[in-house]
Amino acid sequence: MSLDTTARLLITCPDKPGIVAAVTNFLFSHGANINALDQHSTDPEGGTFFMRLEFQTPHLDVTSEALKDAFARTVAERFGMDWRMNHAGKPKRMAVLVSRHEHCLLELLWRFARGELHCEVTDVISNHPVHREQVESFGVPYHYVPVQKDGKDEAEARIVEILDGRVDLVVLARYMQILSPAFVDRFAGRIINIHHSFLPAFVGADPYRQAYEKGVKIIGATAHYVTADLDQGPIIEQDVTRVTHRQNVTDLRDLGRDLERQVLARAVRWHLEDRVIVHGNKTVVF
Amino acid sequence: MSLDTTARLLITCPDKPGIVAAVTNFLFSHGANINALDQHSTDPEGGTFFMRLEFQTPHLDVTSEALKDAFARTVAERFGMDWRMNHAGKPKRMAVLVSRHEHCLLELLWRFARGELHCEVTDVISNHPVHREQVESFGVPYHYVPVQKDGKDEAEARIVEILDGRVDLVVLARYMQILSPAFVDRFAGRIINIHHSFLPAFVGADPYRQAYEKGVKIIGATAHYVTADLDQGPIIEQDVTRVTHRQNVTDLRDLGRDLERQVLARAVRWHLEDRVIVHGNKTVVF
Amino acid sequence: MSLDTTARLLITCPDKPGIVAAVTNFLFSHGANINALDQHSTDPEGGTFFMRLEFQTPHLDVTSEALKDAFARTVAERFGMDWRMNHAGKPKRMAVLVSRHEHCLLELLWRFARGELHCEVTDVISNHPVHREQVESFGVPYHYVPVQKDGKDEAEARIVEILDGRVDLVVLARYMQILSPAFVDRFAGRIINIHHSFLPAFVGADPYRQAYEKGVKIIGATAHYVTADLDQGPIIEQDVTRVTHRQNVTDLRDLGRDLERQVLARAVRWHLEDRVIVHGNKTVVF
Amino acid sequence: MSLDTTARLLITCPDKPGIVAAVTNFLFSHGANINALDQHSTDPEGGTFFMRLEFQTPHLDVTSEALKDAFARTVAERFGMDWRMNHAGKPKRMAVLVSRHEHCLLELLWRFARGELHCEVTDVISNHPVHREQVESFGVPYHYVPVQKDGKDEAEARIVEILDGRVDLVVLARYMQILSPAFVDRFAGRIINIHHSFLPAFVGADPYRQAYEKGVKIIGATAHYVTADLDQGPIIEQDVTRVTHRQNVTDLRDLGRDLERQVLARAVRWHLEDRVIVHGNKTVVF
Incomplete structure (x- = not known):
């Protein structure tokens, strides 16, 4: 894996069912290949949920800007996420x-x-x-x-x-x-x-x-x-x-x-x- | 979280895109709430993929036997998974x-x-x-x-x-x-x-x-x-x-x-x- | 080494030259065989000196009470020692x-x-x-x-x-x-x-x-x-x-x-x- | 303590009674002030004895060469010691x-x-x-x-x-x-x-x-x-x-x-x- 083709997504939001499915589904549907995923919940009932994903970008079906826009609209808003997506290649x-x-x-x-x-x-x-x-x-x-x-x-x-x-x-x-x-x-x-x-x-x-x-x-x-x-x-x-x-x-x-x-x-x-x-x-x- | 309502799914399979999305989507669609997820890949290109999920069963829409059957048919077979699903409550x-x-x-x-x-x-x-x-x-x-x-x-x-x-x-x-x-x-x-x-x-x-x-x-x-x-x-x-x-x-x-x-x-x-x-x-x- | 024949001497006193020589000489002269010796000084110039000795008693030339008396008179007093001597065998x-x-x-x-x-x-x-x-x-x-x-x-x-x-x-x-x-x-x-x-x-x-x-x-x-x-x-x-x-x-x-x-x-x-x-x-x- | 006034003595010899007393007594009698002493015996009965001393040299009553000669003659030979004495100041x-x-x-x-x-x-x-x-x-x-x-x-x-x-x-x-x-x-x-x-x-x-x-x-x-x-x-x-x-x-x-x-x-x-x-x-x- 080259850093140049690696992106990272960090998420904080209220925990509720379906977050992992929604996020991984979204990335998969756009051609991203997840190579690392960590998550943590302070409490599945009413706690805070954290996730870090690392994914490979060579087969993305959109630009990274478009990917961010789509993520904001279709996933982040729904779950009230505080999130950021970075390209690992940029020092x-x-x-x-x-x-x-x-x-x-x-x-x-x-x-x-x-x-x-x-x-x-x-x-x-x-x-x-x-x-x-x-x-x-x-x-x-x-x-x-x-x-x-x-x-x-x-x-x-x-x-x-x-x-x-x-x-x-x-x-x-x-x-x-x-x-x-x-x-x-x-x-x-x-x-x-x-x-x-x-x-x-x-x-x-x-x-x-x-x-x-x-x-x-x-x-x-x-x-x-x-x-x-x-x-x-x-x-x-x-x-x-x-x-x-x-x-x-x-x-x-x-x-x-x-x-x-x-x-x-x-x-x-x-x-x-x-x-x-x-x-x-x-x-x-x- | 009570052990009595907790199940665990352990998976080993060849790594390829879409595994996490498929598994979490499957569980979500059947009313399981994932409260812990760990995954590891020896190599995203041609390596082996491992995953452990812990999920809550109270809102499952099927029996646990039916869940296993469905998982075998719709997910495990597709990715060539070696897997097991246990109820945590059973000592x-x-x-x-x-x-x-x-x-x-x-x-x-x-x-x-x-x-x-x-x-x-x-x-x-x-x-x-x-x-x-x-x-x-x-x-x-x-x-x-x-x-x-x-x-x-x-x-x-x-x-x-x-x-x-x-x-x-x-x-x-x-x-x-x-x-x-x-x-x-x-x-x-x-x-x-x-x-x-x-x-x-x-x-x-x-x-x-x-x-x-x-x-x-x-x-x-x-x-x-x-x-x-x-x-x-x-x-x-x-x-x-x-x-x-x-x-x-x-x-x-x-x-x-x-x-x-x-x-x-x-x-x-x-x-x-x-x-x-x-x-x-x-x-x-x- | 049996605990029954082991005694321990712990010392705290102002540091000055000659302490180790005086103590080990005293024990040796009475037939004690030192089998462990640790010492520490907070500062050789005006600091505090600490020592722990473990010694074997089978060849002592006096009773342990007499040894304590002699130590108090000939060594401890000279160096202003705070000290205690215990038999390890006594739980x-x-x-x-x-x-x-x-x-x-x-x-x-x-x-x-x-x-x-x-x-x-x-x-x-x-x-x-x-x-x-x-x-x-x-x-x-x-x-x-x-x-x-x-x-x-x-x-x-x-x-x-x-x-x-x-x-x-x-x-x-x-x-x-x-x-x-x-x-x-x-x-x-x-x-x-x-x-x-x-x-x-x-x-x-x-x-x-x-x-x-x-x-x-x-x-x-x-x-x-x-x-x-x-x-x-x-x-x-x-x-x-x-x-x-x-x-x-x-x-x-x-x-x-x-x-x-x-x-x-x-x-x-x-x-x-x-x-x-x-x-x-x-x-x-x- | 300056390194320039510090000397170190390392000793290996068969363990027997009186070694610590002999060494510390020797150094004390020549005006050396011991500021660190560690010793170890693999077995007080027939084992090997090891000792490291650090001492201050300003008040020595002889040159360091004379001290070594005297140590060799009056202590080291008696106990069959393998030993070395170094000046810490010399890098x-x-x-x-x-x-x-x-x-x-x-x-x-x-x-x-x-x-x-x-x-x-x-x-x-x-x-x-x-x-x-x-x-x-x-x-x-x-x-x-x-x-x-x-x-x-x-x-x-x-x-x-x-x-x-x-x-x-x-x-x-x-x-x-x-x-x-x-x-x-x-x-x-x-x-x-x-x-x-x-x-x-x-x-x-x-x-x-x-x-x-x-x-x-x-x-x-x-x-x-x-x-x-x-x-x-x-x-x-x-x-x-x-x-x-x-x-x-x-x-x-x-x-x-x-x-x-x-x-x-x-x-x-x-x-x-x-x-x-x-x-x-x-x-x-x-």
Whole structure:
């Protein structure tokens, strides 16, 4: 299967009988060949229904625009669907914001360079000037946008100027500045953050120190969509590793870095592959 | 959802366009409400297609026998399907064979007693007489079938006599006698064994000693269907745990016991819930 | 090595040079053969030092009482040690408190019956009358101590009456009553609780529901010593398992039960083997 | 603690009473401050004893050479010790051999660049010419040593020429050429390989395909010292990840890459920190 001939359909709607039949029937009748189908219902009686389909387009009997129109009219409306249909072949445009710690940034760039992340990296923006050379070696533009004391608004305005209309996804790869509600709103549902703890434990600053002082036996990392509430957005992925009394705060940071890299890379990949549906403050990951 | 109104349909067939539409359309047209659907294809071009559906039966417009007939005629034949349709409400009948180590047996009995395993435990059979009191306290018949030197055939004949026509599943919960090909054949696809290693590593006797002598840093347990080839049947579930140089063979056995209990309980549960499809020497677990 | 000839020495003191040499020299000079030694220092400069030694006693040149006296005089005092020396052969006396959910209780009783936990189970106490038969089948006395509305003090007084002077360890195996500070104080450092979440996430009631509503991708269980602050005592052990959007609250409870059983059993075992040193609000687990 | 003032002592000897006392007493009497001590005995009666100590050197009363001499004479000889004493401050010299797949190589270079691996990377050698630019960007010399059909000996001779006398550690970071016994012998105990399976399962070529065809539910990676027997040397570290029927061979390779990177990086780090003692065909990792 080539990505170029693959399309993806994501659906959220009230659950009731006949949805799967209607959707698959519709696609089949137009010559689409379904090669992946996942569905989930929170409750068959009055719950919410989610579905992700991947289908092959070479034998479609209509253009993809016509297919969307027909789907809207004949299926989506009937079931009250919130839906989107994407061509997998078109790479999403991703920007990365980063502060001093570059491990998550490099993990993404490196996977991008290897072809593991199907996207276009449009920009890297940092409030530290130190990563320019590394970033540019990947052929990616690097923007140094310092955040002065009392200059937060100005910095954000500059970031918006760089990104506006150019990106489908903004990744906060250990970007340590808190973004304004206006910024979050502008890129709603399109900002992924990596938090260096097993949320909801240890929100806020220096979670590895908090974990050390609490004496937990397992530490974690969490990738989530960003909402106006700090560290509270819908969780996409988490992972953990064991620690003991032997690890000090520095050791936890070392171990945690490896977790952060893996967890963020998985969340970004799933987002790029249209695997994530946000539902309230939670996610469905197909 | 009550189990009493739940049915399950499992399908294996050559992949080609239209299967999902045909199946879901068929069920919908007869008043079935699909509440779970999983599918997998090894390759959309010429591969094998697998599907598991769970649906609610209260509004069926035909009897379940008529539904099966209609499905056979109008869908299954067209796509060359290997399929089965079960009522979830009818508990499967399970027998357990065990030798001296009773931890897996007790895990199953205890989950059965708590209602975590939807089945009827028809019999426990052992070549050791020591578990009678414990087993009978669960209200389950206990059969002591000793295996004499050169009396293997006789013992197996006695086991067949006890089980024949009475069981849907035979669980080898650390039963340390090798079963004859004839026995395996008689209960083909219905025998689950727990092997105390991460297969295919450490087949055969005393795998914890083998693991110790190899110096592995992780040990495992494997639940699999039994075929004529010892320890080679389709794997249903595996799990592992970390070990270090500090653990001796006895420690590995202690740690492994906990793995075996968990892995076997999961595999048995999935089998009872019609989640496992065998395909060649592998399984699809929905 | 027989437990009967094994002794254990646990030490906490300010770190400074010469501790290990002094302790091992002392034991060696009295004919003790060290067969396990673990140590940890929070900071060699001004930190706290912890050590656990296991040694064999057959060739001691003095009685164990005399050994303790000599250790106190010649080593412990010099380094300002907080220490204890136990004979491994003497089983600790353990009581279990439980409410309606019996899975943790049964896990402990079953491991006790198999010899996996070296202890004497003196009593099981419950505010529900339902577990008597199961508990008594292990040869363990069962006490039904109901907690009436406004009768909390009375119930606790009855529990104290049963336990006082008879137990080295009180395990709260899903005992859902909050204990008074006076009770906690009376058994300080000797009460282990299992909390059904990955602490510090989801303190308080119904943590599986909290986890479900938060949409975490991993759930956990935590065994900890009980202090006056609810769910805040020193953590002994934690473990986790992956979940997805497919699991509802009931599924999380099912999965969590297996975690709780394992985590509590490990914590209790380590306590019984003198592997845990409490230091402030944290533990060192050797 | 600075690495510059840290020394490490590793010991293997027959177990008998008094070893810990003798060693710690010796170090204490010369002004060394022990800040980490791990020990292990396969059996206190007639087993083998292993110990790793880390100590601070600022207050030593002799030179480190004199300390070694004294230790040899007064302690090591008495107990028949196989031992080594290293200064942690002196970086080990590491070379990396790689074929086409560069993920393990880059993981090591990247950690080296971040200061996570305390070593000097002397050379990268490959039978493919493609990684030069990336390697040289880390300031590390890159040698392209092609392996012609029938030119294996020649290639190996060239590699020996590059490495001889210059390296303390040779890492095979997915180097897909089999090395001759003579080569292995020359660098005995100093070659670490990453094998892309959970050994001893799936030795030899294309282990991900083997895993796929076997239908395992967990895949792994193994870092081990290289001996003359292919894929059979002492295991240093292993890790695993879950897979299902949904992953094809390509997916397993993708998932496995992340495992390989982590497992190899940990094994190399532990070797560089003098944490690994080889004992027969197994390792003790402190």
